[in-house]
Amino acid sequence: MSPHDETADPLQPHSHEPNPAPPTDDPNFKLILGNGRSQTITVQDLQQLPVTSVSNCFIVSTGHGTSGPFTFTGTTLLDFVTHFYQESWSELEVVSADGFGNRVFVQELHQPDPAGPILLAYEMNGEALTREQGLVRMIVPSEKDDALRQVKWVGRVKMVGEKRP
Template identity: 50%
Template sequence: MTPAHPEATQEPAWVHGHPHEPNPTPPPGDGVFLLLSPKGTQEWIAVERLRTLPYTEVAECYIVSTGHGKSGPFVFGGVALHDLLSACLPKAERWRHIDVISADGFGARLQPEEVLTAPPQRPILLAYARDGALMTRQAGLVRLIVPSETNDALKQVKWIERIVVAPL
């Protein structure tokens, strides 16, 4: 039997280590990403789709990135990840973790407790706006923002290509 997600049975290289080289050149793409559910269904998500969901802003966010130093504070706006999951997954669908993977191969793994227990005023965000303006391709178009992370922004994935919600 083939698993619904190959990522669910194999740990990607970026889970335990990945290059921390800055990537100043955006990979090609238009900000549309693939959402894979625990049951293996797929949905392409564009910024236009995100804009139909509840809008959330999170202030005082910093990007502390290897090779780039610290920038910010920013006000990021977009959709709380838990709101996207509520809109796209059946209520009873349970999951083990979420992998958010960039078009340049960088990624972050989020655990349920990170996503579901983030403070309401600082949820994990799929941001498409920064400081009141839509983000450019250079800035990520759609970017994962984890407000609680303040060290090396290893979970601040930009250029999102796919989000894999791994089954239990």
């Protein structure tokens, strides 16, 4: 099967049981580079990167319905990646501390949806996200119906493969 075949990829959009409480006490996450090295990333590290806000974003949770619209602020996933990793890559695995994850392809970051770029958000409506709200969330602004790509409580971001032409 192709690595882009969504039926074979457990990190492609899928439902999961909602988790209302933070799965760990650790507010930081790991960046795992393509060469296997890793480093711990804090909210303060993200705040040092270019800031982007995207309005009209929604959170849709299994069993909790839709909330929003919100304005999320953080750094784009592309700004994050290019700051910390200058090598070739083709995709990212963004996985929450509770194990829910998603795969983001390089093309999505270089050609964002008109709704806005994918963010690693640390603010919502001008206020810092609390640990219970996710502290750092991957926001996919194009998702308005199911939000199965959005990751609450980012636990790790892993660089995968070579960048494809």
